[in-house]
Every structure is written in structure tokens, then in C-alpha cells.
Amino acid sequence: KKxxxxxxxxxxxxxxxxxxxxxxxQSPFPSTAFLNLSKKYGExxxxxxxxxxxxxxxxxxxxxxxxxHDKAVERTRTMLxxxxxxxxxxxxxxxxxxxxxxxxxxxxxxxxxxxxxxxKAASMDVVIGEELDKFTDHLKNLxxxxxxxxxxxxxxLTLVNVLWRLVTGVNYAMDDERILELLKLSNxxxxxxxxxxxxxxxxxxxWHLFPSWSGKNLQMKIIKALHKYCRDTAEYNRxxxxxxxxxxxxxxxxxxxIDETANDPETEYTDDQLVLCLLDLxxxxxxxxxxxxxxxxxxxxxxxxxxxxxxxxxxxVVGKGKEVTMEEKGRLPYTQAAVLECLRYSVVLPFxxxxxxSDDFYFHDYFIKKGTVIMPNLEAVHFDEAxxxxxxxxxxxxxxxxxMTIDSKLASNLVQFGxxxxxxxxxxxxxxTVFLYFxxxxxxxxxxxxxxxxxxxxxxxxxxTYSPQPFRVLFKSRA
Ligand code: HEM
Numbered sequence: 001k002k003x004x005x006x007x008x009x010x011x012x013x014x015x016x017x018x019x020x021x022x023x024x025x026q027s028p029f030p031s032t033a034f035l036n037l038s039k040k041y042g043e044x045x046x047x048x049x050x051x052x053x054x055x056x057x058x059x060x061x062x063x064x065x066x067x068x069h070d071k072a073v074e075r076t077r078t079m080l081x082x083x084x085x086x087x088x089x090x091x092x093x094x095x096x097x098x099x100x101x102x103x104x105x106x107x108x109x110x111x112x113x114x115x116x117x118x119x120k121a122a123s124m125d126v127v128i129g130e131e132l133d134k135f136t137d138h139l140k141n142l143x144x145x146x147x148x149x150x151x152x153x154x155x156x157l158t159l160v161n162v163l164w165r166l167v168t169g170v171n172y173a174m175d176d177e178r179i180l181e182l183l184k185l186s187n188x189x190x191x192x193x194x195x196x197x198x199x200x201x202x203x204x205x206x207w208h209l210f211p212s213w214s215g216k217n218l219q220m221k222i223i224k225a226l227h228k229y230c231r232d233t234a235e236y237n238r239x240x241x242x243x244x245x246x247x248x249x250x251x252x253x254x255x256x257x258i259d260e261t262a263n264d265p266e267t268e269y270t271d272d273q274l275v276l277c278l279l280d281l282x283x284x285x286x287x288x289x290x291x292x293x294x295x296x297x298x299x300x301x302x303x304x305x306x307x308x309x310x311x312x313x314x315x316x317v318v319g320k321g322k323e324v325t326m327e328e329k330g331r332l333p334y335t336q337a338a339v340l341e342c343l344r345y346s347v348v349l350p351f352x353x354x355x356x357x358s359d360d361f362y363f364h365d366y367f368i369k370k371g372t373v374i375m376p377n378l379e380a381v382h383f384d385e386a387x388x389x390x391x392x393x394x395x396x397x398x399x400x401x402x403x404m405t406i407d408s409k410l411a412s413n414l415v416q417f418g419x420x421x422x423x424x425x426x427x428x429x430x431x432x433t434v435f436l437y438f439x440x441x442x443x444x445x446x447x448x449x450x451x452x453x454x455x456x457x458x459x460x461x462x463x464x465t466y467s468p469q470p471f472r473v474l475f476k477s478r479a
Pocket of ligand 1 (some may be wrong): 068086094095096106163225280281284285286288289292349350351353416417418419420421422423424425426428429430434
């Protein structure tokens with residue numbers, strides 16, 4: 001038992017603004033800014049961002065420890081008023097919900113998706129394989145004119161389709177305008193949200209006071225469109241699918257639950273709940289995997305030598321231009337290492353959706369007050385010099401042992417899926433998807449820089465998730 005209250009160190013706080021200016025002076029990217037500041041103030045650091053009190057964790061050891069900490073499991077949905085509006089101001093869905101309702105929905109979702117084959121290598125091969133064929137045809141179509149393809153958003157729809165086969169039973173055409181528009185809106189919502197400098201996070205009342213300037217009007221328009229889409233999706237299955245007798249997807253099983261518990265006033269299974277679960281899966285599943293794939297394309301474009309090594313391995317093991325399945329994964333160590341390096345280098349979600357201290361607690365010597373926002377900085381792990389030696393170099397070989405097998409101990413340090421009880425629910429699917437898309441694209445196509453285009457930068461676009469700035473690739477068929 002400690003009898004003192006030593007708060008974590010941090011830069012001097014200004015009245016009202018707190019540390020906003022010091023953070024902004026470091027970098028437009030909060031994860032980089034926190035990392036820089038932590039070199040001076042310590043790996044566990046207290047920051048005040050307007051009205052938000054946060055503790056950020058900036059070393060591999062402290063990040064792993066806090067992700068697994070019992071007092072840091074609850075999410076905070078009040079940090080951003082946009083999130084609160086997105087949840088109908090209730091404790092709904094999976095990503096931002098807390099306590100018992102979260103546990104129930106998380107368990108139900110994992111169990112139901114698993115029943116439909118989610119995460120099982122054999123069924124994932126089929127689901128992802130079918131979608132990959134469609135995507136390859138789509139890519140060939142885009143290549144028809146001069147082979148040049150814009151990568152921004154290229155993977156959004158196809159990766160929704162992979163997930164949506166299990167979640168809703170629906171499969172969209174690659175040019176489905178409604179879904180493409182929704183994906184654009186969803187992306188806009190995420191890109192327009194910036195953690196520490198977003199006025200709606202730091203001074204939530206401004207969001208309500210100045211709805212146009214603060215972006216509230218735009219975000220509410222997007223939230224309404226996304227809610228409507230999810231509600232329509234559920235309604236479609238209610239009207240057109242035999243969900244009572246022959247459930248074919250997650251939505252069908254959810255609808256069964258709604259019917260079964262209709263007379264229970266305490267039930268968690270409501271239409272609003274279903275809308276939020278769908279929205280969470282849509283946004284969590286599509287954005288992250290799609291941006292990871294775009295980064296992977298970018299790194300292969302900018303590291304031609306590594307692209308060639310991956311292709312050499314694929315050619316030898318699977319055959320030039322041939323289809324790669326999960327069965328071959330074990331025999332493709334270099335390709336696996338390249339995927340791991342893409343995951344390490346891209347950090348698409350530098351902070352897991354914010355958690356908060358559910359109680360007063362001590363983290364080692366430091367006192368953390370109930371309600372404090374908990375921000376593990378994933379970039380601090382993926383770019384730690386002591387851990388990786390040369391973290392700023394893109395070097396898949398780091399994940400290979402002398403005997404050319406994957407160094408799983410080193411790989412276990414990666415935290416792109418977060419950790420602990422809140423760890424990403426889609427990790428298995430995402431890992432299989434990214435591996436299969438990456439390997440199959442490289443098996444079938446060569447990625448070349450477009451003559452005359454500027455050198456693409458690996459500095460990401462700003463936003464709550466990171467994505468590459470728009471760039472184009474000249475795809476050349478290898479078959
Ligand atoms: C490369 C792709 C992906 C990345 C990098 C990623 C990353 C993350 C991270 C960092 C978290 C927060 C974990 C934490 O707080 O410790 C998370 C949570 C979550 N992810 Fe993913 N994710 C990916 C793909 C997916 C997919 C495909 C799905 C769809 C099933 C998904 C669904 C979720 C959900 C529902 C949560 C909230 C879990 C909870 O709070 O209990 N993610 N993800």
C-alpha cells in the first residue's frame with residue numbers, strides 16, 4: 001500500500017491549454033510528439049490536453065503492461081463527443097462500450113463469427129480466396145489503360161467484402177456506388193479526427209457551441225448516414241432471410257437473439273445494439289486492414305530489392321503467378337517476415353481507442369486517478385531502438401533467425417492489435433487477410449514506380465488512424 005500520491009512526470013502545464021502547445025511543437029503526429037517528449041520526461045508521462053487528463057505510455061515494457069492491466073480495460077467514450085453521438089449516447093457496440101454490456105457483446109460476436117468459420121484457416125482460405133479472385137479481376141480492369149492504379153482506397157471495398165460475407169451474408173460488386181460512398185464517408189470521419197489537437201476532444205463544449213467550425217455538422221451527417229446503412233442492412237436480413245430457421249451470418253443470429261429476448265426489458269439484444277455492432281465491425285475491420293495493405297504496397301514500391309526477394313521465394317515455393325493459400329504460409333518465411341515488417345512499420349492505429357482508469361491505481365510508483373485517459377503509444381514499441389536496433393530501417397530480415405525460421409519471440413513484441421482483454425477481435429482474420437492479399441498480389445504483379453510521379457513518401461496522412469498519402473503504382477502482370 002502506498003501512502004503518497006506521486007503523479008507521473010510531464011511538461012509544465014499552461015492554464016486552459018495544458019500541454020497542447022508543447023505537443024504541437026514536437027510533431028503534427030501525437031504518437032511521435034509523445035515519444036519525443038517522453039525522452040525528456042519519462043516513459044510514463046502525464047499530459048493535460050485542454051480538458052482531458054491523460055497518462056501516456058511510451059516504452060515496450062510499459063505499453064505491454066498497461067494493455068494487460070486490469071484497471072485499464074474500460075474504454076472512454078466521452079473523450080470525443082463524436083463517439084458519444086455515434087453510440088446514441090448509450091453503452092452500445094464493442095469498440096467503445098464498457099463493463100458487462102461490452103463483455104457480452106464481445107463474447108457473442110467472437111462466438112458467432114467463429115461458428116461461421118471466422119479465424120479458421122481452412123474457411124478463411126475459401127472466403128478470402130474468392131474475394132481475392134474478384135479483386136484481381138478488378139485490378140486487371142483498372143490496369144487496362146496504362147497499368148497505372150491509384151492505391152488510396154483501393155482495398156477498402158474488397159476487405160469489407162471479406163468480413164461482410166460472415167457478418168451480413170452480403171457481397172458487393174467492386175463498383176457498388178452506395179458502399180463506396182459510405183466507405184469514403186467513414187474514412188472522412190476517421191481522418192478528420194485528430195487526437196490531441198482536435199478541439200472536440202480537448203474542449204468538447206466547442207463541438208456543440210460551434211457546430212460548423214468544429215466539424216460537428218459534417219461528422220453528424222456522416223454518423224447518420226452510417227447508422228442508416230447499418231439499420232438498412234439489418235432490416236434487409238429481417239425481411240428477406242430465413243434467419244429464424246436457417247441463420248446464415250452474424251446478423252441473422254443477432255436477429256434471432258432480438259426475437260428470443262423481446263420480452264426481457266433488460267435485454268442487450270436490441271436493434272440499436274445491432275446497428276452499433278455492425279458499425280464497429282465495419283469501421284474497425286475495413287479501415288485498418290485496408291490501410292495496412294496500402295502501406296504494404298507503398299513499402300514494396302519503395303523497396304524494390306525486398307519486393308524481388310519476396311517474389312523469388314514465392315516463385316520457388318508456389319510457382320510464378322500462382323495462387324498462394326494459407327497452406328503454403330509455413331514454407332514462405334521471407335514473405336511472412338515482410339508482412340510482419342509492414343505491420344511493424346505502418347502502425348495504422350498508433351493509439352488503441354482510448355481507455356480510462358476504472359479506479360484509482362498505482363502503476364509502479366505512479367498514482368493514476370480514476371477516469372484518467374490511458375494512452376499506450378504503439379509507435380513507441382514498434383520504433384524502440386533497444387528492441388529493434390535499427391527501427392527506422394525497413395528490414396524484414398530482422399524477423400528471421402539464422403535457420404530462416406520466423407523469430408516468434410521478437411515478433412511477439414508487436415502490438416499493432418493492442419493487447420489484453422481488449423485485444424483486437426479481428427486479429428486472426430486480419431492476419432490471414434493481409435498475408436494472403438500481400439502474397440497473392442506480389443505473386444501475380446510487379447509493382448513499379450510511375451515515371452514522372454514524385455518519390456512517394458512514407459510519412460502518413462494525419463488522422464486517428466494513419467494511412468499513406470495518395471500514390472500511384474504501375475502494376476505489371478508477372479504471369
Ligand atoms: C490490420 C488490421 C487491424 C488492426 C491493425 C487492428 C487494430 C486494432 C487495435 C489496436 C485495437 C485496440 C485494441 C486494444 O485496445 O488493445 C482493435 C480493436 C478492435 N478491432 Fe481491430 N484491427 C484490425 C482489424 C480488425 C478487423 C478485421 C476487425 C473485424 C472483425 C476488427 C475489429 C476490432 C474490434 C471490434 C475491436 C474492439 C475490441 C474491444 O474493444 O473489445 N479489427 N483493433
